[in-house]
Amino acid sequence: MQQLAIFGGTFDPVHWGHLLLAQTALYQVPLEKIIWVPSLNPPHKKAVSFEHRVEMLKLAVRENPAFTISLIEVNRSGNSYAINTLIDLSSFYPNTHWHWIVGLDTFQTLPRWHRGHELAQMCDWLIAPRLLGGENVTQSELICKQVEQQLRKQSHNIRWQFLNIPLVGVSSSLIRQLCHNDSVKTTSDRLSIRYLVPEPVRSYITAHSLYSDKSE
Template sequence: MPDSKKNTGLFFGSFNPVHVGHLALANYIIENTELEEIWFVVSPQNPFKQSHDLIAAEHRIKMLELSIENDTRFKICDIELNLPIPSYSYKTIRELYKLYPDHSFSIIMGSDNLLSLSRWKNIEDILQRCPIKVYPRPEYPIGKIALNASIEVIEAPVFNIASTTLRKGIKQGKDYRYLLPQQAFEYIKLNGLYLK
C-alpha cells in the first residue's frame, strides 16, 4: 500500500524579519521536490545565535502570515514557542510526529548550517526521523561537506540576503521595500520595528 503521509518540509528560522529570499527559496523547493507543503517553523532562540536583537515572536509570525496568506502550500508552525528554550530540533521533531502522525517531515537547511550539524543534539535521532534537504548558501560550498544518505542537495538559486543586514539598514532609515515582502515591509513601518 502506498505511503499516504503528507510530505512536509520544515523550514526553521527566526524570520527576523522574513524576506524575499526565504519565500523565493521555499517556492523553488516546493516546485522542484516531492514536498507538498512547507511549514515555516518560527524559532524563539537558536542555541548557536545571540538573541539580543530578536523582536517579539508575535511580530515575526504576523509578518509571515501577511507574506504567505495567499499561498495554501505554505503554513506557519509556532510549536517551538511552546517548548523549553533554547529550542532543539530533535525535541521539535519528536513533538511534531506525535501531533501530526499523518505527515512525513523533511528539514530544509542552508549549507552554512550543514557545517554545524555534528554539534546538534541527538543528530542521529533527527536523521532517522527526518531527511535533510540542503540548499546552497554563499561561501559555503556543499561539495566540501561530507554527505550521507539522509541528506539531499537541492540545486536552488543562491539568495545572498541576510536578515541581519536588513535590520541594520532599517535602523539606518534605508528603504528596503524590494528585499521584503510588501506586506511585511508595510507592517515593519506601521509598527516602527527594528528602529532601536
Template structure:
C-alpha cells in the same frame, strides 16, 4: 494520505522574500506538499524582535500561499530550540513524511545538536548550499550516512542575496526595503517603527 512536509526553521527577523522564494523553490524541485515555517522562540541574538511580532510578520508573508503554513510549536510547548523535541512533537500530531531544511553551515556542526543521532536516523535532511563547498559537504554527508544511515540531499539552489541582517541594517540607515519583503510586512515594519 501522507503528505511530504518540509520544516523550515529560523529566526525570521524579519521574514523576507528570499525565504519565500527558497520555500517555493523547494516545493518545485523536491515536490513537497507543504512548507511549514517554524520561528525560533528565544534566539541568542540581541537585536531579535519578540516571538509574537516575528510570528505576526510571518503570517502576513505566507497568507496567500496555500502550500505555506506556520507553527508556533516551539513556544506552545516550550521546546527552546531543541529540534529533536520539535520533530517528535510534530510526528505525534501528524503521520506525514518530514524533511528538515538546513544550511550547509549547520550541516558542518550537526554533531553538537541535541540527539542528532535520533534526528538523522528518523528524518530526511535537505541541505541548502550557500557557497561553492561541494567537497566538504560531500565528505560530511558520507560521514553521516555511514554513521547513522542518514538520508541527506543537497538542494540545487539559485542563491538569493537577501538576508534579514541586511534588511535590518537598511532600515537603520533609513533606506527602502521595498521588494525585499512583502508589502504588508514592509508597512507593518514602518508603522510599528521596528528595527530603528
C-alpha cells in the same frame, strides 16, 4: 504517506530569500506542505519579539496554501531543540515522511546538535548551498559529504540533497541594518528594503518602527 517539510528559523525578518527557498523545495521534492517554525527564543541571537516575527511571517505566507505556520515552540518550556520540534509535529501529522529545509552553514553543525545523530536519520535534509565568497557547488557538496562521513563513523546514515535555488544576496541581517540606517532619514527616503521583503512585511516594519532606534 504524505511528504512534509519543516522550515525553522528566527525569521527576523522573513524575506524573499526565505520564500524563494521554500517555494523551490515545494516543487523540487515535491512536498505537499511546508511548515514554518519560528523560534521562540533563538539562542545566541537578539531578535525582535516573537509576536512581531510571527505577524510578519503570517503576512508573508498568507497567499500560499501550501505554507503553514506552527507555533509549537510556544508550548515548550526550557531549551528548544530541533529533535523535539520534529517529534512534537509528528504527533500532529502522523504517517508522514519528513524533510528539513536548512542552509549549508547550519547543516554543517548538525553533528553537534542535541541528539543530532538521531535527528539526522529521522528526516531527509534539503540544503540551500552557499555560493557566496567564490564558493561553488563542488565545495558545498564536499562540506555535506564531510558531515555524512562524521555521522557514518558512529553508524548513522543521512539522506540529503541540494535545492536548486537561484543566488539571492539578501539576508535578515542586511534588512535590519538598512532599517537601522534609514531610521535617521526622512520618511520619503525609507525605500531601501523595498523588494527585499514582501510589501505587507515592509509596511509592518515601518508601522512598528522595527529595527530602528524607535523599535517597540
